[in-house]
Amino acid sequence: QVQLVESGGGLVQAGGSLRLSCAASRSIFSINYMGWYRQVPGKQRELVARITSGGSTNYADSVKGRFTISRDNAKNTVYLQMNSLKPEDTAVYYCNGQWWSSSSVYWGQGTQVTVSS
Numbered sequence: 792q793v794q795l796v797e798s799g800g801g802l803v804q805a806g807g808s809l810r811l812s813c814a815a816s817r818s819i820f821s822i823n824y825m826g827w828y829r830q831v832p833g834k835q836r837e838l839v840a841r842i843t844s845g846g847s848t849n850y851a852d853s854v855k856g857r858f859t860i861s862r863d864n865a866k867n868t869v870y871l872q873m874n875s876l877k878p879e880d881t882a883v884y885y886c887n888g889q890w891w892s893s894s895s896v897y898w899g900q901g902t903q904v905t906v907s908s
Contacts, residue, residue, distance in 0.1 A: 793817050793897040795886045800902030803876055807906070811871040813886030813899060818867055823889040825869045827860060829882035829904075836885065840871060844891070854880075876906045 794816040803809055811827065819825065826841035840850045840860035848860050859872040869886065886899040 793888065793890070793895075795888060795897055795899035797884065797886050797899040797902040800884060800904045802905045802907065805876060805878055805906055805908050807876050808872070808874045809876065809904060811873065811884055811886075811902060811904075813869045813871075813888075815867045815869075815888060817890070818864070819862060819869065819888070820864050821891050823891050825862065825886065825888035827869075827871045828885045828887060829880075830885065830901075831882045839884070842869065873904070876904075878906045878908045880904060881906050 796814045797811060799809060799811040822844050824841055824843045827839040828836045829839050830836040838851055839854055840858055842848050842860045842862055850858060857875045862869045883901040883903050885901045887896055889896045
């Protein structure tokens with residue numbers, strides 16, 4: 792079993808920045824991938840960004856050029872740097888991950904990001 796704990800959410804004005812962190816309870820050296828998703832009430836959870844074991848990244852079109860996903864293997868932590876935030880980025884952000892040793896996908900509890908106009 793793996794625990795993922797997100798932090799760094801909060802309230803920010805449009806144009807501002809936040810950095811989300813996702814701390815894993817086991818080494819992320821052997822991940823298949825880790826990612827960030829977001830969800831607003833009444834809508835499906837959507838992929839925001841993902842990073843693979845080899846360091847490849849992909850982003851939702853809506854956040855390209857503004858968000859950056861990165862990882863720190865020594866801290867077992869994945870980050871999401873969010874710049875130039877817009878009100879439409881308001882959502883609960885979730886971290887997830889899959890390790891090579893298991894087919895299970897693990898999720899964090901989510902962190903609220905609110906961007907005011």
